[in-house]
Each structure stands twice: as C-alpha cells, then as structure tokens.
Amino acid sequence: MKRERGAALLLVLWLIALLTALIGAFALxxxxxxxxxxxxxGGARAQELARAGVEYSLVRLADSExxxxxxxxxxxxxWGYAGGEVELQIVDETGKVDLNQAGAPLLTALMQAxxxxxxxxxxxxxxxxxxxxxxxxxxxxxxxxxxxxxxAGRPYGAKDAPFETVAEVEQVLGMTPELxxxxxxxxxLYSGRGEPDPTYAQAPVLTAMGLDPAAYLxxxxxxxxxxxxxxxxxxxxxxxxxDSRARLDDGRVAVLRTVVRAGSGSVPGSVYTALRWxxxxxxx
Numbered sequence: 001m002k003r004e005r006g007a008a009l010l011l012v013l014w015l016i017a018l019l020t021a022l023i024g025a026f027a028l029x030x031x032x033x034x035x036x037x038x039x040x041x042g043g044a045r046a047q048e049l050a051r052a053g054v055e056y057s058l059v060r061l062a063d064s065e066x067x068x069x070x071x072x073x074x075x076x077x078x079w080g081y082a083g084g085e086v087e088l089q090i091v092d093e094t095g096k097v098d099l100n101q102a103g104a105p106l107l108t109a110l111m112q113a114x115x116x117x118x119x120x121x122x123x124x125x126x127x128x129x130x131x132x133x134x135x136x137x138x139x140x141x142x143x144x145x146x147x148x149x150x151x152a153g154r155p156y157g158a159k160d161a162p163f164e165t166v167a168e169v170e171q172v173l174g175m176t177p178e179l180x181x182x183x184x185x186x187x188x189l190y191s192g193r194g195e196p197d198p199t200y201a202q203a204p205v206l207t208a209m210g211l212d213p214a215a216y217l218x219x220x221x222x223x224x225x226x227x228x229x230x231x232x233x234x235x236x237x238x239x240x241x242x243d244s245r246a247r248l249d250d251g252r253v254a255v256l257r258t259v260v261r262a263g264s265g266s267v268p269g270s271v272y273t274a275l276r277w278x279x280x281x282x283x284x
Contacts, residue, residue, distance in 0.1 A: 046084070046246050046254035047279060053079060053086035053244035058262050058272055061090065061236065072236040073200045075220040089243040092236035093259065095200025096188035097208070099163045103194060104129055104141065109208035114182040124174040131158050131172050144173035163189055166276075190239045190259065190275060200236065238262045239275070255280050 056079055060070035070077055072092040079086045097110050104125045111121035126143035136158075138145050146157030152173055163169065166187045170180050186204050191197075196205050203213040244256040259276040 046248050046252045047256070049082060049084045049086060049246035049248070050244040050254045050256035050279070052081060053088050053246060054242050054256060054258060054260065055271065056081070056086075057088050057090055057240075057242050057244070058260070061240070061262070071220075072240050073220050074202050084246055084248045087245045087247075091202065091241045092197070092200035093188045093190040093239040093241060094193055094197040094237045095202065095205060096186055096191060096241075097196055097205060098188050098191045098193055099128065099166065099169060100132055100189060101192060101194045104139070106195070106208055109210075110186060110204060111179065111183065113204040113207040114179070114186075116179060120174065124172065124179075127158075127172045127174050128169065131160075131169075132162050134160050136160070149173055165189070185241075188241075188259075190261075191237070 057070065057077075060068070060077075061072060063069040070090065072090040073095070074089055074091045077088045077090075079088065097106060102110075104122070107125035107128055108118070108121045111124060112118055116124075123142040126139035126141040129139050130143040130145055136145050138148075144158060149157045154173070156171070159168075159171075166184060166189060167180075169175055169183075169187065170177070182204075186202065186208075196209065198206060198209060198211055198216060201209065201211075201216070203217060206213040206216055239259070239261045241257070241259050244258075246254045246256075257276075257278045258274055260272040260274055262272050
C-alpha cells in the first residue's frame with residue numbers, strides 16, 4: 001500500500017514538473033513571438049514611413065510656391081511625420097552622367113574625379129563605349145570587344161547594345177566593385193543627355209565637367225531654400241533619384257533608395273513610376 005502511494009506521489013511530482021516545463025516553454029515562445037512581432041511591426045512601420053517620404057518629396061517638388069518648393073539638387077530635407085523623422089535627398093537624373101549617352105572624355109573625367117588614374121579611366125571608358133555600340137570594332141584608346149573578354153576568362157563578350165540597368169556596367173571589362181561603388185551615385189540611364197545639367201549635378205560630376213563644385217554646392221548648404229535660391233532651379237525634369245531615410249522614435253531606421261518618374265504611374269492611383277527600387281535597414 002505504501003509502495004503504491006509512493007509511486008502515485010512520484011507520478012504526480014513528474015506530472016507537475018512536466019507541466020511546469022511546458023508552461024515555461026509556452027511562455028518563452030510567446031515572449032519570443034511577441035518580440036518578433038514587435039520587431040517586424042516596427043520594421044514595416046519604418047519602411048512605410050520611408051515610402052511616405054518619397055510621396056511627400058514629389059508633392060514638395062511640384063509645389064507652385066517658389067519659397068517652399070523643394071529642389072532636386074542633392075540638398076538634405078527633413079520631414080517629421082507619424083512619430084518619426086525622414087531625411088530626404090533628391091537629385092534630378094539630368095544632373096548625372098548617362099551611361100548610354102556620355103562620351104569617352106566625360107566618362108574618363110568622372111572616373112578620375114572619384115579617384116581612378118587616367119590610364120585606367122581611359123581604358124574603362126573605352127570599354128563602356130564598346131559595350132554599348134553595335135559594332136565589333138575596338139575603340140582607339142583600348143576598349144574591349146569579344147576577344148578581350150574571352151582572353152580575360154569571361155563567359156560573355158561585349159553586349160553591343162545599350163545599357164539596361166546602371167548595375168550592368170559592373171560587367172564591363174576593367175570595372176571593379178570598388179570603382180562601381182564610387183561611380184554608381186553619379187550614373188543614370190534616364191537623362192537622355194550627353195552632358196549633365198550642372199544645376200543638379202553633384203561634386204564628382206561637376207568636377208568631371210571641368211567646373212568648380214564649391215560655387216554650386218555653396219548654394220545648397222541651407223536645409224531649406226530661400227526665394228533667391230528657388231529662382232535658380234525649378235522642379236527639374238520629372239525623373240529623380242530619391243534617398244529616403246526614416247528614423248522612428250524608438251531608434252529604428254529604414255532606408256529607401258529609388259529612381260522615380262513623376263506623373264501617373266503604371267499602378268492605378270500612383271503618382272509616379274518606379275524605375276529603380278531598393279529597400280533596406282540601417283544600424284540604429
């Protein structure tokens with residue numbers, strides 16, 4: 001009888017221990033899921049705030065009042081909304097170097113402006129022209145056609161057609177990831193111009209054009225333009241690079257980098273067409 005009671009007591013104790021472990025595991029799982037939900041919710045909120053920054057930028061660019069209109073020349077703007085703050089930088093695409101239109105001298109000068117020596121810059125610029133032109137003839141200053149890619153062990157040759165994305169230039173013979181990272185902010189496919197518009201160009205592009213960046217950049221130091229500055233530039237061409245960096249009150253940060261064309265978008269109700277879209281997060 002005593003043995004039966006002892007066995008029953010031991011069984012009860014094991015059941016209590018098992019239930020305690022199950023309840024503890026359930027509580028831990030619930031806590032982890034709650035934290036994950038909070039993180040995902042905060043991330044989604046930050047991303048939506050960054051998207052709202054893009055929409056708001058387009059509204060301010062189209063502002064009919066010169067003293068309050070935002071300018072697409074790379075200056076920084078701040079906008080507080082929904083318990084967070086968005087930092088925005090807008091650059092008109094006509095202020096960049098068009099990969100499908102720029103000549104070798106401008107491409108060479110741009111690469112020199114970001115720290116490449118002249119010989120390498122001339123060689124890569126010629127290779128860019130060979131990539132996009134339809135003929136199999138190598139440029140005078142070097143360049144690269146199919147045999148050169150084969151000799152370098154590349155499984156492809158020169159495209160002999162226009163660039164379809166800015167990132168495609170990474171495939172050009174001689175281009176390196178480090179050089180591309182320095183060039184990318186100054187490159188576009190959407191200006192349709194052989195020469196950038198200095199009104200919107202940033203320092204490397206201004207330098208490549210043989211201009212003094214200080215004179216242009218001095219006008220853009222103010223966080224908001226005055227009436228005099230507003231008279232210098234208008235709303236731009238309608239195609240913009242927008243960097244939207246949203247920070248929530250809890251320190252969470254989301255970054256959205258996009259190229260958009262203002263106007264009725266392909267999606268019903270949209271006020272723009274997205275030509276490039278890159279979302280991400282940043283350290284708090």
